Amino acid sequence: MANVNLAIIYYSSTGTNYKLAKWAEEAAKEVGADVKVLKVPELAPQEAIKSNPAWKAHVEATKDVPTVTLNDLEWADAIIFSMPTRFGNIPSQMKQFLDTTGGLWFQGKLANKVVSAMTSAQNAHGGQEQTVLQLYTTMYHWGAIVAATGYTDPAIFAGGGNPYGTSVTVDQNGNMMENVEAAVKHQARRTVQVAEWVKKGLQS
Numbered sequence: 001m002a003n004v005n006l007a008i009i010y011y012s013s014t015g016t017n018y019k020l021a022k023w024a025e026e027a028a029k030e031v032g033a034d035v036k037v038l039k040v041p042e043l044a045p046q047e048a049i050k051s052n053p054a055w056k057a058h059v060e061a062t063k064d065v066p067t068v069t070l071n072d073l074e075w076a077d078a079i080i081f082s083m084p085t086r087f088g089n090i091p092s093q094m095k096q097f098l099d100t101t102g103g104l105w106f107q108g109k110l111a112n113k114v115v116s117a118m119t120s121a122q123n124a125h126g127g128q129e130q131t132v133l134q135l136y137t138t139m140y141h142w143g144a145i146v147a148a149t150g151y152t153d154p155a156i157f158a159g160g161g162n163p164y165g166t167s168v169t170v171d172q173n174g175n176m177m178e179n180v181e182a183a184v185k186h187q188a189r190r191t192v193q194v195a196e197w198v199k200k201g202l203q204s
């Protein structure tokens with residue numbers, strides 16, 4: 001069983017990325033990882049949230065999910081990020097959180113974290129791959145080790161074939177258009193596995 005601390009850090013307005021995070025949690029726990037699912041702080045004004053029933057309902061449903069802290073980053077051997085596409089980029093909420101990590105980065109405490117990322121978008125070609133890659137740019141600056149999925153499992157082809165990290169298309173009602181559960185679970189197990197290898201290597 002894996003001796004790995006995994007933080008699953010997500011942002012979600014209408015629940016898709018929370019669902020991806022929960023699938024990842026399930027799979028990582030099955031292989032013995034110690035897992036925390038954590039949301040990044042919301043930045044949008046209450047009026048914006050209240051004007052969208054799905055957003056309002058999701059915020060209410062996840063009010064008890066803990067908010068990520070810098071201590072969680074120190075604790076984690078591995079991190080899976082999940083966030084929706086915003087104009088082909090990561091949401092400002094996730095970026096704002098990443099921009100609070102300068103102190104840890106300066107102390108070298110983010111180097112060698114094993115990371116991967118997942119996303120969703122309304123369109124298959126609406127920036128899914130690019131959003132994952134934008135997140136990874138920050139990871140390269142951290143000195144993190146990106147554990148992309150590549151095509152390491154048939155579930156990745158079945159889930160739409162994004163080799164950078166699982167991504168899913170959602171329609172206007174929030175329904176997922178591809179079945180990505182198996183791909184998410186494979187990605188979670190792989191991230192934990194790579195973190196275990198790295199951890200062992202660092203201890204030897």
Ligand SMILES: Cc1cc2nc3c(=O)[nH]c(=O)nc-3n(C[C@H](O)[C@H](O)[C@H](O)COP(=O)(O)O)c2cc1C
Nearest residue numbers: 012013014015016017084087088120121122123126
């Ligand atoms: C400001 C904004 C920008 C968006 N930009 C894109 C985009 O560039 N491409 C796309 O396909 N979907 C875009 N979307 C749709 C979201 O990606 C989609 O609602 C999201 O993946 C749902 O995830 P969630 O349920 O976790 O919030 C955008 C949505 C918003 C609110």
